[in-house]
Amino acid sequence: MAPTRQRYDLSGLVSQLEAPKFARLMRFMANLPIPGDELSLPAAAYGLYDTELLIRKFGVPSSFGAWAATWIYHQAYLPIGLWSEELIVAYLREKLTRAKHDFNDYPNARTMLDGAAQQRGDGQYIPNATDAFYYLATNISEPLSDAAMDAVGYHFRNKFGSEFNQFGFATPQSMAEANPEDVERFTLDLLNSPSSYYFVAYEGRVSVAPVTEHGLYLTGFGKRPSLATAASCLPLNSDPAGLADLNALVASPMTSEADLQAFLTEHPHFLLGLDDGHCQVRAHVALASPMNTKLVPDFMVQLENEGQFALIELKKPTASIVNDTNPQVMGKVAAQAVKQLMEYTDAVSSSSARAALRRRIGVAPFDPYLVVVIGRGSPNRRYTWSSIRAGLPDVQLVTYDFLLERARISRMLNDQLFAARHASGRKQNVSGC
Numbered sequence: 001m002a003p004t005r006q007r008y009d010l011s012g013l014v015s016q017l018e019a020p021k022f023a024r025l026m027r028f029m030a031n032l033p034i035p036g037d038e039l040s041l042p043a044a045a046y047g048l049y050d051t052e053l054l055i056r057k058f059g060v061p062s063s064f065g066a067w068a069a070t071w072i073y074h075q076a077y078l079p080i081g082l083w084s085e086e087l088i089v090a091y092l093r094e095k096l097t098r099a100k101h102d103f104n105d106y107p108n109a110r111t112m113l114d115g116a117a118q119q120r121g122d123g124q125y126i127p128n129a130t131d132a133f134y135y136l137a138t139n140i141s142e143p144l145s146d147a148a149m150d151a152v153g154y155h156f157r158n159k160f161g162s163e164f165n166q167f168g169f170a171t172p173q174s175m176a177e178a179n180p181e182d183v184e185r186f187t188l189d190l191l192n193s194p195s196s197y198y199f200v201a202y203e204g205r206v207s208v209a210p211v212t213e214h215g216l217y218l219t220g221f222g223k224r225p226s227l228a229t230a231a232s233c234l235p236l237n238s239d240p241a242g243l244a245d246l247n248a249l250v251a252s253p254m255t256s257e258a259d260l261q262a263f264l265t266e267h268p269h270f271l272l273g274l275d276d277g278h279c280q281v282r283a284h285v286a287l288a289s290p291m292n293t294k295l296v297p298d299f300m301v302q303l304e305n306e307g308q309f310a311l312i313e314l315k316k317p318t319a320s321i322v323n324d325t326n327p328q329v330m331g332k333v334a335a336q337a338v339k340q341l342m343e344y345t346d347a348v349s350s351s352s353a354r355a356a357l358r359r360r361i362g363v364a365p366f367d368p369y370l371v372v373v374i375g376r377g378s379p380n381r382r383y384t385w386s387s388i389r390a391g392l393p394d395v396q397l398v399t400y401d402f403l404l405e406r407a408r409i410s411r412m413l414n415d416q417l418f419a420a421r422h423a424s425g426r427k428q429n430v431s432g433c
Helices: 010-014 019-030 085-105 109-114 146-160 180-191 243-251 257-266 332-347 351-361 400-424
Strands: 044-048 051-060 067-076 131-138 166-170 196-202 205-218 227-233 278-283 299-303 309-314 369-373 383-385 395-398
Touching: 010 180, 019 051, 019 067, 019 180, 019 243, 044 085, 051 085, 067 085, 067 109, 085 131, 085 146, 131 146, 146 166, 180 243, 243 257, 243 400, 257 278, 257 309, 309 332, 332 369, 332 395
Parallel strands: 067 131, 131 166, 309 369, 369 395
Antiparallel strands: 044 051, 051 067, 196 205, 205 227, 278 299, 299 309, 383 395
């Protein structure tokens, strides 16, 4: 029987995020799909002096009835220790006052609200935004009275007048309604990634510990109340670093292959997790083809069995494994990736080519197995392409959801191992290849 997935209170999770992580959560949520939107434009980030904005343009490009509008998310983060209604109202009023001042001083405010910066370069017609909606995107989940909300709304109208069609609050809970599980998972990934690193001195030894900071808290009262940062320590192996960032890259329609190559080059442990036999990752190893042209697979991965390798080619998360109209036929981008991998195999098919590569980098693949990471889909299934031509190797096609799921399983197993080691009080050595 499959384990029941634990549900969390999103407001409780978000209240534990410090300002930088809350900003990452807001960017993730601002890019979630909008029903009826056909523009698929990413949210644009603006820093207007002291005001931080995320602006998302959405709409329908059409010869008949084209329309577009912008949603402005004004990020307003307040540490949980200051969540009293009086302080909240004063803080939000000050945020809006400062925002109006920054709008007045910003030379391109009007074009920003029209969504001009979000025009795509692919020649697609994108209508100008005719409506703009202003939302205070806040981490505050403390319920406010009607009088408090009216006070903030009145202050907004007093400052901005009729420049915007609507004013409201955008909390993570309200923004997550269409994709609650994705937002919850992303928030958990943020919580399980270090906020910073502390130097810890204990019994004459100094160590560096990754920690999650939970914001400022009042530790004293009176005329001069004291503030302190609450933090908790994370075990070093409990979370694959960058899981939340990889999730955001995969979810964004604007992510390129180069973005994923750069990220996985910096965080190769995600590729190690694709297969239990993966040991060492090398990025962009140039192979010499029989025609003396350079072929460069995205990644070469060594397996536990010395001399065995995998070649990995990355394609976009938006690409399809199968043809859109005929699921029995491989998609165009996937077919191109398979062709590339076959060329890589040809490039190391001769002993002289392998000998040259061994002299250059110390190792060389022989009969490598081939992997394409592409598209979205089943998090638990590998797809296999088998050629009808004798002698050609099979190619494994895996989705980015499969990659993410393997990373989450790895985190769960590491958590269990850490808990077991902590409970037993015994030190264990974990060896790899």
